Amino acid sequence: MSLIVQKYGGTSVADLDRIKNVARRVKRDYEQGHKVVVVVSARSGVTNRLVEDAKALNSNPDAREMDMLLTVGEQETIALLAMALHSINVPAVSRTGAQAGILTDDVHTKARIMQISGGDIHTQLDSGKVVIVAGFQGRNKDGEITTLGRGGSDLSAIALAAALKADLCQICTDVDGVYTTDPRIVPDAQKIEQISYEEMLELASLGSKVMQSRAVEFASKFNVIFEVRSSLNNNPGTIVKAEVPSMEDVLVRGVAVDKNQVKVVVRNIPDQPGTAAKVFKAMADSNVNVDMIVQNIGRDGKANLTFTVPTDDAYTAEKAINSTMEAAGVPGVVVLTDRIAKLSVVGIGMRSHSGVASRLFTAFAEAGINLQLIATSEIKISVSIDLSKADEAVRVAHKAFELDKAKK
């Protein structure tokens, strides 16, 4: 008999039929004798409607009141799922984040979990009940309702699994697991059987979008093994866990692509100490995430600075640089922007095997794909490429590392 924590996201509980589907899945595990804790998100659409209402009343709604407003989404779902379980004769009880003892700090809309008591969850499980917990939410020490930010339900599930010492944590979503790359781009993409936290983090933050990074980081910190699997079928998913030696046998675990990137080129920066630093300070002050930085000094002593930012931040970035340079009295600086794609190959096998970069660059060269910026880490190589070549580049990279037939 295991203690299983299962998380179902907004699309998995989007309507009453899907809630019934989740209830049947929970019932199956419950009838096999497992103790089941279910963490659910708001029904998809509910949160967006509430956000629209809020914005219509106040262009800059108070963070505390946003938490008060948005937490109703999960509270609806937990009650409805409990009713659906009752109707198929599964004893169940719902718990808000506060009732489940999810204690957070005071930072509304992006609170951090400080401690999880679990409330009376163990007692309820011992009495034969399924316990349904509202994801995404908690309370601070003063009893204020808080939320954990985007993707917070994944975090709730993983943190609960850690606190309850669960045997298994399942993140049930609308995909079958983590793939070697986006199957819509490469139909031969393979589901990955197991993956390390580190690889998952790189893939998640690079646009594979299965889970938010914070939940993976939390799992890594508290060594919570979890499985990403479908809420609609019974296929085995992808196990995410700490690195084991055998994982290094695979050179590259997956290829991620992020098409929402803009390359920013800042030209004619005078060669004065600190001027380039001003550019990055302007980015940081504007909360713009900068990546893939390259600087080169021209013969005239002027520098060019190139880096990438998310498309959503491009306008902010451009304005911030121009006004910073103007304020600093630096003339002649030109900012050019261009939408690009960022492709990354990720694998902890790279640590102990060389030749990944050369294999990738050779494959791109043979395919006539031009690389612009290159950035590397211990387990990742990222390149920026022309947006129009993005899908082709993914196919080339996927094939170059034989991911279509690789041992997964």
Add this chain to the structure above:
Amino acid sequence: MSLIVQKYGGTSVADLDRIKNVARRVKRDYEQGHKVVVVVSARSGVTNRLVEDAKALNSNPDAREMDMLLTVGEQETIALLAMALHSINVPAVSRTGAQAGILTDDVHTKARIMQISGGDIHTQLDSGKVVIVAGFQGRNKDGEITTLGRGGSDLSAIALAAALKADLCQICTDVDGVYTTDPRIVPDAQKIEQISYEEMLELASLGSKVMQSRAVEFASKFNVIFEVRSSLNNNPGTIVKAEVPSMEDVLVRGVAVDKNQVKVVVRNIPDQPGTAAKVFKAMADSNVNVDMIVQNIGRDGKANLTFTVPTDDAYTAEKAINSTMEAAGVPGVVVLTDRIAKLSVVGIGMRSHSGVASRLFTAFAEAGINLQLIATSEIKISVSIDLSKADEAVRVAHKAFELDKAKK
């Protein structure tokens, strides 16, 4: 500077424009230097949608989970109203029922208030904030979320006014106040300036529908003076308070009519001790509210029993009587039912003035309106009449007691 508790019902906060309207009203009182506590209901429609979802998943949803589900309605409203107030520069903070310290017993969906601490409401008011409290809801000693049943937001407001020792409690609704009768039937109906709890209770329970009886009973018990007034205009409303001698100058305060009544005639009851009692026991066991009971014994020694029940309960009543008589082996009992209207004239002046009944019956006789059943209490005379004559009877009664021009 007064402490005002204001309650706005579901229609008063039904959409974003109405929420903005409420915010402007609250701002006006706030800017006059008053401390304002606002109690709100769920936006009208929200509760019904949630109930529909629940019923679609479970024909008999668990009471605890219903409370978990339905309390999101008010939680939405409090957050949205706080945002609306912020946007017009009024400092405000929202509180769930639990956060406002509304402690109830354990009876989900119809909990009784045990105690109200108010939480930190006084502190928030002292710091210059408007406090917005979710009506209808509380929590029990174990931290479970409970609800107060139909009309619970009125009760929340009045109980909070008592606990906070408010100077004024305003029940803001979609009517201007309590009228001498339904203005849709009698255009000359007058708004009542002040009315006693007792009269209000008789009028409320008789279908004037302004407020639920429990809230009025609570106000009476704790002597909370409140005003029923419109949320859409600034007209003075009706003050509801304990009886004062001058109230007795008015013989009849108002005329109420309830068109959802069925007259039940049980014929041929054998004259055996306890047989009639069996009928009423069957009604009680079926939770059917019985009123206006008349029994007459025929010459054959058989009794006829006549009483009224709400239309919604008529079918249940008829079935219960038939099966009880069958189970008791009593043959020949016939149950006849007929929809009727119940008209009541109410006024504490009746206590000290005689002649009300004769004046009413004379007026009906002159108008050719036939009375069927008659029931009286110290401050009320009720008669059952033909449904088709209901409106005419209201007009006749209203005129007979000069309510169209009466000192109100």
